[in-house]
Amino acid sequence: MSELEHHETTSSDGTPLAYFRRGSGPALVVTHGSIATKEQWIPASEALAEHVTLYVYDRRGRGGSGDAADYSLAQEVADIAAMREVAGPGAHLLGHSFGALATLAYVREHGLGGGTLIAYEPPLAVQGPVAGERLPGYRELVDAGDLDAALEYALVNFVRVPAEAIPFIRETPIWGASVPLTPTWVRELAEIDALGSDLSPYADIHDPTHLIAGTATTSFLYQSAHDLARIIPDAEITDIDGADHFAHLADPQGFARVVVDALDTAAVAR
Structure with a gap:
């Protein structure tokens, strides 16, 4: 089992971002969801580290990361940019829940330059x-x-x-x-x-994108993933049978297999 290496980098506004690095292979930056920290991803990282080099950071305002007086989704995008600088060119992105919204915003603005975006149940206002x-x-x-x-x-x-x-x-x-x-x-x-509720701007995403949803999750989260899969050009989607919003905790090895399969599929399609 690979060890966790703890590091820190700095976002463009000077906010420190704590992260751990684990594994070997292509780089994958993980952006966690609301009311969570990077620690929530340690179980899944054990399985993922056999296939990728993980960079899992504490989003601003929690864990070992700092914060700032002002806040917006644009700052989350800047934080992802800082983490991709650490991870290197072509790093893949995996975002969960609000973290998935942040990664989607990042890709709309910057693109991925060879990487793949995996978005796990972004909470969009598809049902109000x-x-x-x-x-x-x-x-x-x-x-x-x-x-x-x-x-x-x-x-x-x-x-x-x-x-x-x-x-x-x-x-x-x-x-x-x-x-x-x-x-x-x-x-x-x-x-x-x-x-x-207008999802049409996501049609501007042209990087390889894979959505993940659990069949036992809340209906608006399931719908969000599937609506995006129809709007983002050539997007793929995987339903995890019986899973809810926390599949990465309930079945970390099974969730890791879905992520690795998504990356492999995108690599073949390139």
């Missing part, structure tokens, strides 16, 4: 605003410091997890790791809704 009028209620819980209640509120109202599933999620390691990160979700939800 993701947060909408419920965002103030979430912000109030965060501002009051009731982060535990904020996480439950967000999972039910934004991710649309059934309320009866919350007690089971509370028993998983995801809950304890996610609660302290709930404040960062406020600004990300605002950015998601600001993107709107």
